[in-house]
Amino acid sequence: MSLLTLAERATKGPVFGCHMCGQCVLHSTGMTCPMNCPKQLRNGPCGGVRENGNCEVEPEMRCVWLKGWERSQKLSLWQDEFNHLRPPVDNRLWDTSSWKNYVTKRDRQTPAGWKA
Numbered sequence: 001m002s003l004l005t006l007a008e009r010a011t012k013g014p015v016f017g018c019h020m021c022g023q024c025v026l027h028s029t030g031m032t033c034p035m036n037c038p039k040q041l042r043n044g045p046c047g048g049v050r051e052n053g054n055c056e057v058e059p060e061m062r063c064v065w066l067k068g069w070e071r072s073q074k075l076s077l078w079q080d081e082f083n084h085l086r087p088p089v090d091n092r093l094w095d096t097s098s099w100k101n102y103v104t105k106r107d108r109q110t111p112a113g114w115k116a
Helices: 003-016 064-072 079-083 098-103
Strands: none
Touching (some): 003 098, 064 079
């Protein structure tokens, strides 16, 4: 694991609950890691939000996407990005630096046949 990845894990993990998927979208999801959703969806919500705002899979947990939307409304700079369609998770990028993947544009490469 590279020093950059270790630094990213040390900062984003404890602060944002980041799961190191290598395709971070914290800024456009209200600083909420979508990988905290039990269904690991990069585009949400899944439709399984309970009336009280909690998750259908883990009823004691607040819906990650609802929490993300609420938080995104407080971040005026990126508020419009919440509804952007994101490609599916590329599992080959787990435990890599999303900062490096962003700079090299590796995080924007999509699986064959996937179109937004």
